[in-house]
Amino acid sequence: MNKVVLFLSILLMGIYSCTGDNSPKSLFNGENTDQWETQGNVAVENGIITVNNGAALVLKKGNYSDFILKVKARTVGNGKGFIAFHTDNAADGYRVALNNDLESAEWWTKTGSLLSVRNLAKSTVKTDEWFDMDIQVEGKAITISVNGNPVVEYIEPTAPYRTAEHSSKLLSSGKFAIQSSEGTIEIESIEVTPLKTNPDIAQQQLLAIDETTDHIIKLHQDNFPVLDYHVHLKGITADEAAKQSRKYGINYALAPNCGIGFPITNDEEVIEYIKEMEGQPFIQAMQGEGREWPQTFSAEVREKFDYVFTDALTFTDTKGRRTRLWIPEEVYIENEQEYMDLIVQKIVDVMQEPMDVYVNPNFLPDVMNDRYDEFWTEERMDKVIKALVETDKVLEINNRYEIPNKAFILKAKEAGLKFTFGTNNGDGDFGKLEYCIRMKEECGITAEDMYKPNMTI
Incomplete structure (x- = not known):
């Protein structure tokens, strides 16, 4: 063996002995x-x-x-x-x-x-x-x-x-x-x-989230639960949602829409859905649709979810007409103040349903929403909050619609209510809870104020 080869062999052996094998x-x-x-x-x-x-x-x-x-x-x-x-x-x-x-x-x-x-x-x-x-x-x-x-x-x-x-x-x-x-x-x-x-570290870091402007990492650092309690598999698969969750650091609670005319319509379909979701990294929530959902699904089946939520957007008005507040053609307003009182009463009535979380809270139809603060008077806010407290319900802060307003959230917090942050996405873009985080900061919401789901695994 020549001297150069011998020297290289010794050098390589020295490097190997220092670094060890893999x-x-x-x-x-x-x-x-x-x-x-x-x-x-x-x-x-x-x-x-x-x-x-x-x-x-x-x-x-x-x-x-x-x-x-x-x-x-x-x-x-x-x-x-x-x-x-x-x-x-x-x-x-x-x-x-x-x-x-x-x-x-x-x-x-x-x-x-x-x-x-x-x-x-x-x-x-x-x-x-x-x-x-x-x-x-x-x-x-x-x-x-x-x-x-x-x-x-x-x-x-x-x-x-x-x-x-x-x-x-x-x-x-x-x-x-x-x-x-x-x-x-x-x-x-x-x-x-x-x-x-x-690895190409520079290339890796091009894929990293900029934490100097990211509010999600700040929540983790503050030991605050980072959970979007209200997302749907709309325009996105479960695998894609899990990948998105890992990327952004936001946990998701998946909620199938359950009710007459919705993807899940009976107990058997709930059981099939829960079985399909076994082992998935998502909290499982149920969204009850319409006012018939408590009779459509048995209590035994509803309890298979970590929690249940519903909203008050669907009801029958004073003339027996089916109303869905997000559909302009189904909103029949003759007197705005009387209609607002009807909305408030329907919200109060919904609190008697067997759900845990009141979502899309205090939603108003498009023709009234530009005067949201005007319609949601102190008296009306107090009436809804009293119903929430008396029935031990949880209040969602909704990212999609940016509701309820800050005044209602402050009142709810003072009354001792628990909160969830929810998106209610219409497509595969869940967002990053921007409005919810802003309300958290402006209203002083702490980890202790957040709702703990009744998780089984």
């Missing part, structure tokens, strides 16, 4: 946690690591930047915690949630959440059941999958928005950590594969 490496041999520094109540039994009540494991050696981390885990009962990466301890770095607790007050940080950056309101796995989680970092791209299905796809932009509290949640390099924040987490296997790919 084959999978087990970080748990099923017998002990020797590769980890343990803190608190950590035990190994029958090939399972049990992490209890604030305990943590921090990898002793390694400095990983790009990698695929594969973990098989389960939460026990109300147990919850996280996996941290690019950290030197469990206190910094990015965190990925392990949380399937449906009773948790902080219901919007479920398993797979990239905490404070892409929080997930829906868990696709149940507590006490084993699941596979893959965390992949490649350049500036972070992908998180649960049981093989992507739940987070985040690209860190050139100028990430981070509050002081979350300033360490930035891509760098480091070790892994696993911590229980409450109860018990169990780990069956942990495996890491270093990645040697060289």
